[in-house]
Amino acid sequence: MRIIFLMLPVTVLLLLAGSCTAEQPAAPAASQPEFKPTATVKDIMDSIVDPNADLIWESVASTVSDKGIEDKMPKTDEEWAQVRRYAIALMESANLLLVPGRQIAKPGDKAEDSNIELEPEEIQAIVDNDRATWMERALVLHDNTLVALKAIEAKDAQALLFSGDGIDQACEGCHIKYWYPKDSEAVRLYEERMKEAAEAK
Ligand code: HEC
Numbered sequence: 001m002r003i004i005f006l007m008l009p010v011t012v013l014l015l016l017a018g019s020c021t022a023e024q025p026a027a028p029a030a031s032q033p034e035f036k037p038t039a040t041v042k043d044i045m046d047s048i049v050d051p052n053a054d055l056i057w058e059s060v061a062s063t064v065s066d067k068g069i070e071d072k073m074p075k076t077d078e079e080w081a082q083v084r085r086y087a088i089a090l091m092e093s094a095n096l097l098l099v100p101g102r103q104i105a106k107p108g109d110k111a112e113d114s115n116i117e118l119e120p121e122e123i124q125a126i127v128d129n130d131r132a133t134w135m136e137r138a139l140v141l142h143d144n145t146l147v148a149l150k151a152i153e154a155k156d157a158q159a160l161l162f163s164g165d166g167i168d169q170a171c172e173g174c175h176i177k178y179w180y181p182k183d184s185e186a187v188r189l190y191e192e193r194m195k196e197a198a199e200a201k
Contacts (some may be wrong), residue, residue, distance in 0.1 A: 037102040042109065042120070044096050051139075052090040053167055056148055059083045060161040073157035080155055087149040090167070096134055096140035116183040129142045137177060141170040169193065 011170065061072045074080045105120035127134045144166035151159035176187045
């Protein structure tokens with residue numbers, strides 16, 4: 001009888017040890033990366049952000065020529081649906097910029113004009129040191145594109161035209177901080193523009 005009492009704690013311990021090892025296979029799954037950021041920030045700019053922003057900006061315009069003032073804007077349902085696709089792509093590209101582990105550029109990539117542009121590794125260091133500011137600038141792109149999306153869904157060409165300025169401000173607000181902060185003219189123009197926007201409110 002005595003021997004059974006002694007054995008009991010040992011059995012409990014073995015069971016506990018067994019349950020620990022049984023849980024282990026779950027651990028590697030938990031450390032799997034949530035995202036697979038293959039393209040760089042530069043790639044996303046070139047493939048998604050820039051082309052879609054251009055298509056939105058080009059969808060509404062007033063052109064003055066010898067034929068008079070020509071207003072270009074989406075007219076048919078299909079044209080509105082098309083510009084909506086550009087806005088969705090641009091708005092969601094802001095989230096792609098926030099994927100953890102996304103690199104600014106490929107290793108060895110160099111700035112085109114080092115007089116005004118930072119090198120990709122300098123940009124990377126600034127982003128890594130202060131992700132909150134990077135996130136904030138990317139979300140301005142999201143929110144200012146949402147203004148365009150709402151204009152599109154309301155089929156309001158005038159509001160869509162105005163929203164283009166907000167999208168451009170989002171590009172500049174990020175670029176003068178990370179890409180070409182040494183371009184003092186670009187920085188000055190951006191600050192002036194923000195001041196005017198604040199005064200207009
Ligand atoms: C959250 C920050 C951020 C926002 C917002 C942003 N960009 Fe960029 N963009 C960058 C950075 C950083 C680079 C520099 C990458 C590099 O060349 O090393 C860049 C580079 C670029 C390039 C050069 C790409 C190349 O192939 O060299 C273009 C074009 C561009 N951006 C367009 C835009 C446009 C248009 C918008 C707005 C619709 C925009 N970007 C919004 C951060 C941003």
